[in-house]
């Protein structure tokens with residue numbers, strides 16, 4: 001029996017990948033590729049990630065004011081009445097009809113909201129009202145930080161921020177470049193703080209295992225698993241602006257005479273900076289399949305494990 005040619009295989013693939021047709025009232029349908037069909041290959045290779053994060057591609061959907069779920073992610077069809085941006089166009093899923101699925105928690109607001117939802121559940125109930133975990137045996141309010149422990153935390157945090165900031169500078173995957181110069185960078189700030197401690201006569205420790213192993217994990221993910229890498233990117237920067245700041249204030253009151261370190265200062269309005277990064281993550285995630293999004297969300301727990309080990313250095 002003759003083996004199928006590559007063209008024949010390709011043809012089969014096209015048939016297997018449903019397409020979505022937008023029927024214009026009087027002209028031929030415009031064919032849009034099924035977003036699922038774009039994201040068959042997992043984990044992503046560098047070039048597909050680049051293509052899928054391409055704003056021009058994403059703007060195709062945006063111009064018509066629909067995102068992946070609107071163009072029939074679930075195979076449902078939707079019609080838009082007169083007077084809206086589609087002017088009476090009917091968007092039809094040519095794929096086999098499947099039951100519409102429920103939104104993931106936070107999905108309607110964008111992928112970052114999904115990430116936030118997962119992260120909040122991993123908090124202990126005593127620190128955040130959305131938290132689902134039992135309070136720690138040693139709640140933060142009862143922490144007895146030491147300068148030595150805090151310095152270890154700052155040094156190891158710098159190793160982690162150095163890694164994140166280096167990854168986006170190198171941008172092995174072009175989409176990482178979106179996250180350069182966000183204004184959230186912490187590496188230089190930490191360098192200033194450590195220099196200040198040195199000038200006060202403190203010995204700056206060498207990086208230790210929690211920071212080094214987290215850095216290694218981030219490095220590896222950045223090379224082979226962009227959705228998981230971005231999960232850490234989000235959690236590290238956003239956690240620092242929330243719980244991280246709170247912890248910083250408590251530690252400063254106890255051992256630094258209330259001095260606010262550079263680590264907890266941002267050059268611009270923090271809400272604006274965070275919103276900008278939220279938008280960018282949302283945009284990149286628009287190019288991910290549901291499977292990739294879930295994979296990203298599943299990494300949240302590891303992010304908590306690694307960051308939790310860093311935080312515990314404060315009381316070591």
Ligand code: HEM
Nearest residue numbers: 116119127128140235236238239242243244303304307308
């Ligand atoms: C003892 C440690 C921690 C405390 C006290 C803490 C506390 C908080 C608090 C109070 C919030 C704000 C809740 C709100 O917006 O209503 C928050 C948000 C958040 N935390 Fe934590 N947290 C801690 C550890 C962590 C860790 C280890 C991570 C992950 C690495 C993390 C990730 C986040 C994220 C992603 C948010 C949402 C930020 C946003 O929406 O802007 N937190 N945390």
